[in-house]
Amino acid sequence: MVHNAMPTRLAALKWIHHLLITVPHSIFQQVEDFFSLLLKSLSDPADEVVLRDLEVLAEISSNTAGQYYSPKLEHDVMPYPNIPQNSLKHSGGLNRYFTKFMISLLNLFSTDQTLLDGRGPFIIRQLCILLNAEDIYRTLAVVLLHEEDLKFTSLMVQYLNSILVTSTELFELRNQLKDLQSEVGVLLSKKMFIEMLP
Secondary structure (H helix, E strand, O other), rough: OOOOOOHHHHHHHHHHHHHHHHOOHHHHHHHHHHHHHHHHHHHOOOOOHHHHHHHHHHHEEEEHHHHHHHOOOOOOOOOOOOOEEEOOOOOOOOOOHEEEEEEEHHHHHHHHHHHHHHHHHHHHHHHHHHHHHHHHHHHHHHHHOOOHHHHHHHHHHHHHHHHHHHOOOHHHHHHHHHHHOHHHHHHHHHHOOOOOOO
């Protein structure tokens, strides 16, 4: 994944994805060894590599084998110790690596403005295709409520609002928010669209 040649990086990601699908328990024993490399690959200059990397991260987040493994949550990965764990519940099909991924992604965006500005919306839109958009927005909302950097929080809310309003991938979520019938509609209205002061 760190090789100079783009086809080699792509082949490595395809191989990891294949292993996650065919022998998930074996590969989940090693996920912690390469999880940070997967996050770094989101900054790869090749769009193909980023797309395949997102597929691998989505598979790690949603594979049922991941329910049997607990991700390491060091301070640099889990910088929000005050988040109540019951507020990070997801719909069926997601495991604890999903939460680690969402928190790590926000942490990456907060430290790499170029990645956020250049690829942030693309990454969020692709994740909403690969995973449950409602869970993505709900988890990001909860984590952002505990973010101490209000300037970053305000910027992320602006990006998330823009993606939500303009992206075809989020049509269904937009309709849920319009109705305010579902739990996510009420939660997102309260947590994501409140006016945040920079």
